[in-house]
Amino acid sequence: MAPLVRVRNWLDERFGWDELLAPLRHKTVPIHRYSYWYFLGGITLFLFGVQVCTGILLLLYYRPSANEAFESVQYIMTQVQFGWLVRSVHSWAANLMIFTAFLHMFSVLFLRAYRKPRELTWVSGMLLLFLAMGFGFSGYLLPWNTLAFFATKVGTDIAGQVPFVGHRLMVFLRGGDEVTGATLSRFFGFHVAVLPGLITLLISIHLLLVQRFGISVPARMEPEWRALPQQKREMRFFPNFLLRELMAWYIALGVLGALAAFSPWGLGTKADPFAPAPAGIKPEWYFLFMFQTLKLIPAKLGMLDGEVVGILTFSLAGLIWLLVPFLDGTKRTQRLVTGAAMFVVAYMGAMTAYGYVAK
Amino acid sequence: MHSAQPKEEVAAPGRRRFLGVLLGGGLFVSAVSFFYPVLRYLVPPRITDMGGDTVVAGKVGELRPNSGKIFRFGSRPGLLLLGADGQYRALSATCTHLSCTVQYRSDLREVWCACHNGMYDLSGRNLSGPPPRPLEQYDVHVRGDEIIVSRRREA
Numbered sequence: 001m002a003p004l005v006r007v008r009n010w011l012d013e014r015f016g017w018d019e020l021l022a023p024l025r026h027k028t029v030p031i032h033r034y035s036y037w038y039f040l041g042g043i044t045l046f047l048f049g050v051q052v053c054t055g056i057l058l059l060l061y062y063r064p065s066a067n068e069a070f071e072s073v074q075y076i077m078t079q080v081q082f083g084w085l086v087r088s089v090h091s092w093a094a095n096l097m098i099f100t101a102f103l104h105m106f107s108v109l110f111l112r113a114y115r116k117p118r119e120l121t122w123v124s125g126m127l128l129l130f131l132a133m134g135f136g137f138s139g140y141l142l143p144w145n146t147l148a149f150f151a152t153k154v155g156t157d158i159a160g161q162v163p164f165v166g167h168r169l170m171v172f173l174r175g176g177d178e179v180t181g182a183t184l185s186r187f188f189g190f191h192v193a194v195l196p197g198l199i200t201l202l203i204s205i206h207l208l209l210v211q212r213f214g215i216s217v218p219a220r221m222e223p224e225w226r227a228l229p230q231q232k233r234e235m236r237f238f239p240n241f242l243l244r245e246l247m248a249w250y251i252a253l254g255v256l257g258a259l260a261a262f263s264p265w266g267l268g269t270k271a272d273p274f275a276p277a278p279a280g281i282k283p284e285w286y287f288l289f290m291f292q293t294l295k296l297i298p299a300k301l302g303m304l305d306g307e308v309v310g311i312l313t314f315s316l317a318g319l320i321w322l323l324v325p326f327l328d329g330t331k332r333t334q335r336l337v338t339g340a341a342m343f344v345v346a347y348m349g350a351m352t353a354y355g356y357v358a359k
Numbered sequence: 360m361h362s363a364q365p366k367e368e369v370a371a372p373g374r375r376r377f378l379g380v381l382l383g384g385g386l387f388v389s390a391v392s393f394f395y396p397v398l399r400y401l402v403p404p405r406i407t408d409m410g411g412d413t414v415v416a417g418k419v420g421e422l423r424p425n426s427g428k429i430f431r432f433g434s435r436p437g438l439l440l441l442g443a444d445g446q447y448r449a450l451s452a453t454c455t456h457l458s459c460t461v462q463y464r465s466d467l468r469e470v471w472c473a474c475h476n477g478m479y480d481l482s483g484r485n486l487s488g489p490p491p492r493p494l495e496q497y498d499v500h501v502r503g504d505e506i507i508v509s510r511r512r513e514a
Contacts, residue, residue, distance in 0.1 A: 057397065057400055057401075060400075060401070061403075079404040080400060080403070080404055081396075081399040081400055081402065081404065082396035082397075082399050082400045083400060085396055085400075086396070086397075086400055250389075253393075
């Protein structure tokens with residue numbers, strides 16, 4: 001251990017190492033019956049790390065062109081040693097990551113952890129969730145299979161319905177008027193360069209804010225904690241909580257490996273832009289509730305197009321969601337927020353299930 | 360919640376060590392199982408030479424005596440020669456020095472690598488310059504008007 005201590009002393013003399021790490025050492029995690037929810041953010045971060053690693057591995061063989069994309073993924077899955085595993089882990093971890101991010105978001109929402117002073121932590125987290133969905137949407141197209149091709153057509157077409165800027169937005173996303181190889185190049189660029197840059201920045205901000213404000217005690221426990229500080233139960237973040245978090249990561253990795261190995265991600269058939277769309281085109285499950293809603297809205301609502309109304313409603317809901325901490329003031333609005341959140345969970349669950357069974 | 364209990368630590372160092380080894384060993388083994396696939400993944404698969412070990416290198420009459428041409432042999436270049444004696448020969452066109460592609464010099468009646476001035480004779484033997492080994496020789500058969508080149512089977 002002596003050399004390690006020497007390295008540490010060397011760093012400490014120059015950077016004030018111990019001082020830098022002091023906040024980490026003083027950081028504590030409240031212990032109560034909802035403590036388990038604290039693991040979700042970390043698990044999401046871990047899955048993001050898995051995505052970075054497997055994504056880099058896929059980049060070694062993947063070719064982002066309409067002529068070669070499908071074949072290169074096929075090559076990865078059939079020729080490259082363990083390529084099927086790497087690709088399958090990438091697909092599964094993407095879906096699990098979105099899932100845990102949603103759980104994390106809802107846990108923060110229901111425990112009202114976004115309260116002052118953590119409003120911006122919530123905002124950065126919501127932006128991260130939107131970015132994650134952007135990753136999902138852009139990554140879905142990259143294997144260039146039939147399902148992804150048409151889902152991208154539909155998805156970008158929906159973006160095209162936005163009033164005023166819609167058409168331009170659609171052309172920007174597609175790299176032209178149609179979904180072609182140009183779209184693939186663009187989505188590839190978004191997926192491996194633009195979004196990773198943005199998400200790295202936002203994750204840093206998010207973690208810095210979490211570090212700065214410490215971990216929130218659930219709203220309904222806060223009065224007790226204030227009244228009887230001696231009864232507070234806390235755990236040191238380092239190493240106690242971190243080790244538990246590592247255990248959670250290890251379990252997540254086990255689940256991921258099992259899913260990837262026993263239920264490997266399929267590839268489908270190569271996209272043919274001149275073939276008719278097959279039945280049952282569906283986006284990824286996390287877009288399904290919106291997709292299904294848009295299918296149910298009648299074509300015309302009064303003077304407006306049904307689609308436009310749907311899109312505007314979802315955009316507005318997203319904006320309100322982003323600004324939840326600023327709406328949560330009085331007891332009444334708090335109840336309103338919680339009620340609305342419960343409705344949203346029920347609505348998303350029901351619509352997703354409906355989307356799955358609907359033809 | 361979990362304050363350290365030094366007493367227990369002193370009382371059962373054997374058990375603690377056993378658990379430590381178990382945990383460490385388990386983590387190590389699973390780490391190996393994660394990194395093994397990654398290491399294997401990094402090694403690109405061998406590209407199988409399509410068409411196997413035999414290709415049509417050219418047509419009879421395509422080459423004048425005392426000339427040569429490069430043909431595709433799988434993913435690598437081959438050199439087909441028609442000597443002044445009227446005999447076909449085929450060699451690997453990859454120089455054994457630093458993998459440049461060699462050419463036939465009709466003025467010298469030898470195979471020449473332009474990169475570092477390596478010389479081979481018509482049967483691929485390295486004559487002068489840096490090449491350390493002879494070029495691989497292929498079998499040539501004329502079938503109809505096609506010149507068939509095949510890799511020599513190791514006996």
